[in-house]
Amino acid sequence: MVLPRKCGGAKHTLSMTLGTDPSGTATTTASAKGTPQRGFLRRAVRENIFPVAADIAILGGGCAGLATAVALHRLLPDQSVVVLDGRTGPDPRTWCFWDQGENPVPEAVTGTWDQWEIRTSTGTSIGSDPHHPYRMIHAADYRQAMTRRLTHTGAAATVAGLHIADVRQESNSFVTSTALGTVTAPTTLDGRGPAHLDPVPEGRTxxxxxxxxxxxxxxxxxxxxxxxxxxxxxxxxxxxxxxxxxxxxxxxxxxxxxxxxxxxxxxxxxxxxxxxxxxxxxxxxxxxxxxxxxxxxxxxxxxxDTPPARGSVPAIGVRAGATRPSTGYAFTRIQQHATRTAEAIRDGSPVPLITDSWRTRLLDAIFLRFLRDQPEHAPDTFQRLFGRLPGPLTVRFLTEHSTVLDELRIIAVLPKRRFIRAAWTTFLERLRLVPA
Ligand SMILES: Cc1cc2nc3c(=O)[nH]c(=O)nc-3n(C[C@H](O)[C@H](O)[C@H](O)COP(=O)(O)OP(=O)(O)OC[C@H]3O[C@@H](n4cnc5c(N)ncnc54)[C@H](O)[C@@H]3O)c2cc1C
Known part of the structure; x- marks a missing residue:
């Protein structure tokens, strides 16, 4: 379980100094030395003293933005982090995941089940994994729990209701334009949700x-x-x-x-x-x-199954490829990537995109193709997967912890002819032998 560091005793501080950004404009700077950093951006917003400079800017304070800010604080407590988010109203979403010990806000969980079912017109399959229960978090509770961690740190600030218009690179920094002014940071992460969707390349689904x-x-x-x-x-x-x-x-x-x-x-x-x-x-x-x-x-x-594109601003969350292609689940992958992102920044390495093992990518690509081309067989297939396999194995597969043996057992229960057809069309298209 990745638990946040207790930070009650930490003495992180804020200095708000006026400097100049790359364009020569006066800048409000957040650094770790000085007076308490808590709320410095909120103050900047309130007093309209943009532009602001920080060590790290996170664009988008959703699931990934907040998780990454907390992970960064854990590894780099002296860095100032600002999280900018455009949402003005409450977030009605609910996130569920099989708990593998990677939920950083256990207190935000409001639902837990260790049994699930798949129902079709021919029957019901029940599955269970008491060691990895299915948990539910309301986005509003997640935000509150994450923000509490950041507020306690004093080294990070979140600003809600601030629309980001644009981000551009200027010498060694990124400059983010908001309705109130710019935010300049040498490290900037883009967590603004899914990127614009282009047509998928041939052979992709x-x-x-x-x-x-x-x-x-x-x-x-x-x-x-x-x-x-x-x-x-x-x-x-x-x-x-x-x-x-x-x-x-x-x-x-x-x-x-x-x-x-x-x-x-x-x-x-x-x-x-x-x-x-x-x-x-x-x-x-x-x-x-x-x-x-x-x-x-x-x-x-x-x-x-199209790999995420690497943009000029390093991405986090679904923009970095967190959505599992065959299921749409992303919550746990976002938490894992938040830690990897913080580690990369600490080590001076490029922020990685989210890529799966070749086995997971292959199975997901075929499964996605099957769902697109043979939807009428989906009910029977899911019932086989959840009904004929032990619950813990299914959960390992859904959470990318499956072994080669697990995957062979999964392949054994799948309807062979249908999946061979899905695999065949995928390979043919990727080899550009037939039009997409
Ligand atoms: C309704 C719903 C339910 C889901 N349920 C599950 C689930 O149960 N389990 C699971 O694993 N996955 C689930 N997902 C998928 C995924 O986990 C979520 O989409 C998750 O929120 C993605 O995290 P993110 O940080 O990448 O994007 P988001 O959480 O969407 O965060 C993006 C943030 O960027 C901000 N933003 C965007 N553009 C701008 C801008 N121009 N200026 C300022 N701010 C901006 C938005 O306000 C938002 O807060 C669900 C998705 C949805 C939509």
Missing amino acids: RLQQRFLGLWVHTTKPVFDTSTVTLMDFTVQAPNGPVQFMYVLPVSPTDALVECTEFRPDSHGDEPFRNVINSYLTSRWGLQAHEWEVTAQEAGNIPMT
Whole structure:
């Protein structure tokens, strides 16, 4: 478990000095020596004393931006770090992950399950791994826990509601333009979420994972809190893309009920809400007056085997390739990459992109291709994966801890002909023998 360093005794301080940035303009500088650094940027914003200079600037204070700021503080407590984020309202997202001991904010966990199910029209598969439970964190709790660590350090500052217009390199520094002025830092990390999507190259696949999740409160107890429904394919249309329901039951009367679809494009206005309404009735017999929506989240996550592009500003989070191509999960990979990023900066090495082992990349590429081209076989395949394999093995695969033997066992339960077809078209396209 990577726990944050206790920093109550640390005496990090802030000096706000006026210097000049590369353009010769007066600059507010944060350094580790001087008076307390806490809130220096917030003060700069409030008093409008931009431009600001710091040792490290993090663009985007989402999952990766905050994780990286905390990791940097742990390894480089004397460096001043500023996190700039544009979000103005609350973050309604929920992040779940199989706990491998890499969650830096255990106190932010508000849901834990060690059993899950896959449902199809032909039956239900139950899986379990008590040593690596499935955990849930609300983004707002994560932000609060992370910000608390940074506030305690005194060496970092986060600024919310500040839109980043542009970032450019000037001599040995990056200059980030915001609505209020510039932030200059020799080390700048870009964690502003997914980069602009270009068409994927030949031989590569991209699916958009689109979903709408409703937090539902019911008037009677219906949810089984012992088990997460990872995928319920009973909602998938016979000739439609992969579509399933995902249910996180936090109490007998409260659950996140989500409708997810994997489709090759991000167009179309899917009637997710209607699907959810029907599901509440068909699965739990709930009538419209017996439930209400208390909150909602929506997403459109690109899942692709295209390697992330290296930009001029080092990337973190999903921009650095954190999204697992075959599943869309990113939370744990973001935490791991945050540590690796801080280590690279400490060691003066380039910040790495997130790349998997060749075996994981190969399996993911074939799996993604299979989901795109043969969605009608997805329910049966997921049921085999979760039903015929031991829970801990499935979790090892989903968290990139699988061994060669694990992967051979996975291949053994997959429908061979369908996966050979998916592998064959992938290889042919990559060899440019047939058009994409
Ligand atoms: C609704 C939803 C649910 C998800 N659930 C899971 C899950 O359960 N498990 C899992 O493993 N993964 C999940 N993911 C995928 C992934 O973990 C998240 O997308 C994660 O938040 C990615 O982290 P990030 O830091 O790269 O991006 P984000 O967390 O999106 O952070 C990017 C930040 O950059 C800021 N920003 C962007 N542009 C600008 C700008 N111009 N100026 C200033 N600020 C800017 C945004 O305000 C945002 O705060 C989910 C994704 C979504 C969308």
